[in-house]
Amino acid sequence: MPQHSPRELPEGDPFGADTLPYGVFTTADAPDRPRIGVRYGDSVLDAAAAAAAHGSAHAGLLAAPTLNPLLAAGRPVWRAVRAEVRSWLADGPFHPLSEVTLHLPFEVADYVDFYSSEHHATNVGRIFRPDGDALTPNWKHLPIGYHGRAGTVVVSGTDVVRPQGQRKAPADALPSFGPSRRLDIEAEVGFVVGTPANAPVGLADFREHVFGVCLVNDWSARDLQAWEYVPLGPFLGKSFATSASAWITPLDAFDEARTAPPERTHPLLPYLDDSAAEPGGLDLHIEVSINGETVSRPPFSAMYWTAAQQLAHMTVNGATLRTGDLYASGTVSGPEPDQLGCLLELTAGKGPWLEDGDEVTLTAWAPGPGGARIGLGEVTGRILPAHGTVTP
The missing domain is CATH 3.90.850.10 (Fumarylacetoacetase-like, C-terminal domain)
Known part of the structure; x- marks a missing residue:
């Protein structure tokens, strides 16, 4: 089950609020539903669920099974989504990194x-x-x-x-x-x-x-x-x-x-x-x-x-x-x-x-x-x- 929020990050954790990398993950209860996640410490923010919960204008992009739609949206959208993700860190939902399966996060074109x-x-x-x-x-x-x-x-x-x-x-x-x-x-x-x-x-x-x-x-x-x-x-x-x-x-x-x-x-x-x-x-x-x-x-x-x-x-x-x-x-x-x-x-x-x-x-x-x-x-x-x- 997803967590409401992750534990406080240890000092020096390289995956804090200034990093926030994007990936794609599945969970044991939904192995056929890849979704976009954002790493925060040793937890993964379910970006699609967070976007839907907050009524984000970018919820559709974050509900995709790969990063490609977000990639194609352009820099103004990348910056706006990154700011939104920061604001969602207090609410989650999060999954423990150890309990998810990670996938190649985008379809490689060339x-x-x-x-x-x-x-x-x-x-x-x-x-x-x-x-x-x-x-x-x-x-x-x-x-x-x-x-x-x-x-x-x-x-x-x-x-x-x-x-x-x-x-x-x-x-x-x-x-x-x-x-x-x-x-x-x-x-x-x-x-x-x-x-x-x-x-x-x-x-x-x-x-x-x-x-x-x-x-x-x-x-x-x-x-x-x-x-x-x-x-x-x-x-x-x-x-x-x-x-x-x-x-x-x-x-x-x-x-x-x-x-x-x-x-x-x-x-x-x-x-x-x-x-x-x-x-x-x-x-x-x-x-x-x-x-x-x-x-x-x-x-x-x-x-x-x-x-x-x-x-x-x-x-x-x-x-x-x-x-x-x-x-x-x-x-x-x-x-x-x-x-x-x-x-x-x-x-x-x-x-x-x-x-x-x-x-x-x-x-x-x-x-x-x-x-x-x-x-x-x-x-x-x-x-x-x-x-x-x-x-x-």
Whole structure:
């Protein structure tokens, strides 16, 4: 049964009134009725029930089984609903977070993944091109990315089956087929598009189109990727699964976390030149753990290309923007050895890699008003054996 109101939040809880991320949940008594919820501490506000009880003009949007209608409604509505949600915190109704089932909160229209950490790109370049330039000539002139597979974006907590495919080590005469032997993670930050567009989206319009932020783990089969991606981009080595958080934290929650990106070392074309724009970086503190052990703390503030620049580049050729588009930052890595966002970097390409049964969890927070923390919903996934194989 829903609670009238949650217990008082402990000091420092990252899911307080300044965060209020949106998700979709079901309950044991209504497993076929997904509904929109807002996380508050370790409770979930039933947004549809609260909106109906208070006679909200936005009750219809909040009664939907996904966030997509709310996403499409635009920024003025996002801000109005967020203000209403704050006013409903005293009344509820709430459900204990531990007693609900969380679902992918929006229907993913398209998925794009970028490659925007200079530290990550440099480290990977040194591994793959030890005798050449670490960065490709275009890297500091445009945000490099690829179009991924929307249909295999899964919600946090979904098991990930080890992919199979072709792999060929340099010493092998011919490729072989089988389960990936070099399964990896990529700690990333995702941006969820609300308002669609049929024309290029300039840097100044970023806030009008991006609804919120979530954590993403872009699972990567490095052996499949290495064999297939020359001369084109990632394909089967990436498309088997991408895990996203069950909670989308509104972009407006990160106003205190805005920070200037790293200094640009190359001149930018006008559509990417953010020198006169509001600070486009975000001071997000990410933690990566495997089987409960922290292995890395990548700083998102070190990302060379910002989310606004990524969106501008993604649409500059006339590509349309749709409600529910998800685009991810690419692997987040910093300059220190304990700030690397994937096993490829953490082990200099030598492994060990993920084993069957391993569980990977990403968490993150950002600074908020008055010293508060703004939380991002965690992303967790456990590796299952490839189809047709059994765990030793």
